Amino acid sequence: MALTGLTACSTPSDDGGDAPQSDVTLTVSRWSGPQADAQQKLLDEYSKETGVKIRFDSIDYGQVKQKQTLNMSTKTGEYDLIYVPEAWVGEYTDAGYLADLTDMVKDESLTGAGWDYADILQSGIDVYSRDGKLYGLPYFVQTPLVVYDKDALAAAGLEAPATWDDAIAVAKHFKEDGSGMALPFRQGSAIVNIMAVLLAGDDADFFDASGKLDLTNPDVVDTVAFIQELSKYGLEGSNGWHWDEVNKALQFGQAPIGITSSGLFTALENADESQVAGKLGYAPIPYAKTPAGLLQTWGWSVPADSKNQEEAFKLGAWLTSKAIQKEMGTLDPSFISFRSSLADDPDLTANAPWLPTVKAALAKGVTVPLQPNAPALTDALSAGLSGVVTNGDDPAKMLQGVQDALASQF
Amino acid sequence: MTSTTAASLPKKRHTSAYARKDMRIALFLILPATVAIFVVMIVPLVYAIIASTFHYSLGQEDKAVFVFFENYGKFFADPVAMRSLLNTLIFTALSLTLCMVIGVGISVLLKSLSTRTGNVLRAIFAMPLLISPIIVSLIWRYMYDPTYGLVYWFLELIGIDGFGGLTNSVTALICIVITDVWHAVPFIILVASAGLTVIPDELYEAARIDGAGAMRTLFNVTLPLLTKTLVVLILIRGTDAFRIFDLIYGLTGGGPANSTTSLSIYAYKQAYENNQMGFAMAVAVITLLGLVILFGPLMRNSARGKDD
Numbered sequence: 001m002a003l004t005g006l007t008a009c010s011t012p013s014d015d016g017g018d019a020p021q022s023d024v025t026l027t028v029s030r031w032s033g034p035q036a037d038a039q040q041k042l043l044d045e046y047s048k049e050t051g052v053k054i055r056f057d058s059i060d061y062g063q064v065k066q067k068q069t070l071n072m073s074t075k076t077g078e079y080d081l082i083y084v085p086e087a088w089v090g091e092y093t094d095a096g097y098l099a100d101l102t103d104m105v106k107d108e109s110l111t112g113a114g115w116d117y118a119d120i121l122q123s124g125i126d127v128y129s130r131d132g133k134l135y136g137l138p139y140f141v142q143t144p145l146v147v148y149d150k151d152a153l154a155a156a157g158l159e160a161p162a163t164w165d166d167a168i169a170v171a172k173h174f175k176e177d178g179s180g181m182a183l184p185f186r187q188g189s190a191i192v193n194i195m196a197v198l199l200a201g202d203d204a205d206f207f208d209a210s211g212k213l214d215l216t217n218p219d220v221v222d223t224v225a226f227i228q229e230l231s232k233y234g235l236e237g238s239n240g241w242h243w244d245e246v247n248k249a250l251q252f253g254q255a256p257i258g259i260t261s262s263g264l265f266t267a268l269e270n271a272d273e274s275q276v277a278g279k280l281g282y283a284p285i286p287y288a289k290t291p292a293g294l295l296q297t298w299g300w301s302v303p304a305d306s307k308n309q310e311e312a313f314k315l316g317a318w319l320t321s322k323a324i325q326k327e328m329g330t331l332d333p334s335f336i337s338f339r340s341s342l343a344d345d346p347d348l349t350a351n352a353p354w355l356p357t358v359k360a361a362l363a364k365g366v367t368v369p370l371q372p373n374a375p376a377l378t379d380a381l382s383a384g385l386s387g388v389v390t391n392g393d394d395p396a397k398m399l400q401g402v403q404d405a406l407a408s409q410f
Numbered sequence: 411m412t413s414t415t416a417a418s419l420p421k422k423r424h425t426s427a428y429a430r431k432d433m434r435i436a437l438f439l440i441l442p443a444t445v446a447i448f449v450v451m452i453v454p455l456v457y458a459i460i461a462s463t464f465h466y467s468l469g470q471e472d473k474a475v476f477v478f479f480e481n482y483g484k485f486f487a488d489p490v491a492m493r494s495l496l497n498t499l500i501f502t503a504l505s506l507t508l509c510m511v512i513g514v515g516i517s518v519l520l521k522s523l524s525t526r527t528g529n530v531l532r533a534i535f536a537m538p539l540l541i542s543p544i545i546v547s548l549i550w551r552y553m554y555d556p557t558y559g560l561v562y563w564f565l566e567l568i569g570i571d572g573f574g575g576l577t578n579s580v581t582a583l584i585c586i587v588i589t590d591v592w593h594a595v596p597f598i599i600l601v602a603s604a605g606l607t608v609i610p611d612e613l614y615e616a617a618r619i620d621g622a623g624a625m626r627t628l629f630n631v632t633l634p635l636l637t638k639t640l641v642v643l644i645l646i647r648g649t650d651a652f653r654i655f656d657l658i659y660g661l662t663g664g665g666p667a668n669s670t671t672s673l674s675i676y677a678y679k680q681a682y683e684n685n686q687m688g689f690a691m692a693v694a695v696i697t698l699l700g701l702v703i704l705f706g707p708l709m710r711n712s713a714r715g716k717d718d
Contacts (some may be wrong), residue, residue: 062682069468169564186662186665186666188663188666193501239577249557375684379683383490383664383667383668387579387666390667391667391668392577394554
């Protein structure tokens with residue numbers, strides 16, 4: 001266990017036993033979603049070995065932000081360590097809610113020996129940094145990938161699609177063969193996530209260099225035109241699907257290829273649940289110029305009003321250490337660490353064969369727009385893209401419409 | 411000369427101590443209900459109306475900015491909001507009409523069967539009512555799946571090809587109406603059947619002797635005597651349909667291309683996806699006003715007693 005250097009304030013217990021004692025109680029805020037139970041076990045372990053008491057406030061996702069914001073805005077000091085996704089980082093740092101961790105990550109007395117900051121993927125560091133300062137420790141990432149049945153592609157004499165042209169060729173082949181590519185093209189966040197990755201793979205963006213909304217840029221129009229073209233070769237009905245339905249189609253062998261989210265890969269590789277377990281290959285989302293991946297992240301931040309900032313950081317560093325990240329990955333294969341070295345760890349890749357592909361995709365990791373008004377853009381784009389793939393709406397006109405409606409807000 | 415009698419004098423109300431005590435007890439007894447109604451209905455409503463005049467985000471109420479009626483203006487200027495209003499009206503009209511016609515029709519048919527058969531069929535028909543709407547949406551989402559859905563299998567069986575289902579802007583709303591009707595008709599059957607039991611058999615006997623056919627009996631005997639029940643059903647089902655959320659959320663999420671976005675879905679997105687709580691409150695208030703305009707007169711009529 002990576003506890004070296006983290007138990008400085010712990011003292012032996014009064015009863016003469018070996019269990020360390022500490023008068024520190026840390027309150028940790030996170031949502032009660034995936035990995036909460038596994039994390040609870042690890043935190044119990046940390047308490048046992050350091051004596052630090054931990055109160056784990058694991059609540060419904062819909063209330064996490066509200067509760068964190070309420071506590072930090074009124075400076076209650078209630079929370080010591082908070083679980084923060086990429087979408088909240090800008091708002092929290094702008095409001096001055098988070099402590100600056102830049103110097104702490106360089107202090108081995110806080111991180112523990114061999115913590116290895118350089119091992120964390122730079123794209124993760126970038127998500128939790130503002131103006132050169134670090135405000136969170138990247139902990140966990142999800143990203144969509146192309147998942148394909150290796151046998152089906154080999155039988156068709158095809159290779160895993162890398163570029164846009166490859167993807168169209170493969171999807172067209174299977175469409176003509178009676179199936180097609182399973183695509184999460186229902187009106188919602190998934191289709192916008194995929195658009196963000198496709199844009200990054202085309203070296204394009206929703207915004208121009210000055211930060212203005214730039215949806216009428218020819219590269220953006222080309223990207224949406226590609227989405228429309230690909231949807232023509234989608235598995236019947238997948239224009240109304242989200243990630244879970246794509247996953248089911250892959251799992252039951254109805255789709256030989258599809259785009260789904262890493263959080264659902266475990267079910268695909270579980271022989272009890274999947275007809276294609278052990279037969280699947282993973283590839284980055286098709287690109288026009290360079291492979292790219294989506295950063296849907298969670299990280300650990302220390303609120304600026306915490307009364308135990310150093311102790312909280314020590315816990316955050318422990319949770320993001322290689323040993324603990326590996327333990328999390330072992331407990332739950334869908335847990336993807338930002339630790340570069342773990343992507344090639346044979347103990348993990350045995351159960352999570354997608355890890356090397358995730359690492360390759362996240363070499364150019366991007367997020368969906370994160371500005372305060374971004375949800376309005378995501379909402380408008382998801383509806384517009386839905387019209388493009390279901391009604392055959394003109395991509396250029398759709399983008400022009402969203403640009404006209406929202407340009408003043410960005 | 412005029413004479414004044416005791417009877418012609420204006421009555422002076424003398425309330426006995428006993429009656430006054432009765433009144434105090436009555437007021438005391440209705441106090442908890444009054445407080446409960448005030449706390450759970452009036453306070454949130456007033457809060458929503460006040461909140462709709464502010465621009466603020468969830469958890470950042472301290473930074474709220476008073477914008478007066480700007481949120482309401484924004485609603486009527488937004489094409490997506492107008493689309494959601496139109497979708498809601500179309501959905502309500504279609505769902506309510508189909509539910510009433512099918513539900514009352516089945517109830518009348520069941521009444522014509524033997525009591526035992528009628529009860530067995532009524533129990534079978536009531537089953538969808540026991541399923542929560544979000545589960546109904548999940549069941550039908552798979553029923554409407556073009557790859558392995560029962561609906562497509564059946565359509566193919568009868569030679570219909572190319573049905574758009576949930577992935578077509580034109581058919582998606584119709585699919586949701588069908589699902590809602592499947593889920594809501596049992597309620598209509600149960601209530602209408604209860605209403606039919608109080609119609610005296612002698613009236614049907616008289617109609618039969620007078621030579622009235624089935625349709626004439628339905629329109630001249632059954633429906634007129636079922637009016638009060640039907641008004642209540644229209645009120646309950648109509649307001650439910652106008653506030654539709656969970657079925658749409660589970661089936662399409664409002665898509666494709668906003669073709670199934672209802673007012674409730676729109677309000678939810680503004681509140682929890684776009685984080686515009688003030689605007690979402692304005693949408694909620696507009697929804698309430700819509701309900702009052704559409705169903706207020708019916709509500710007033712249904713509350714009238716025989717003496718009104």
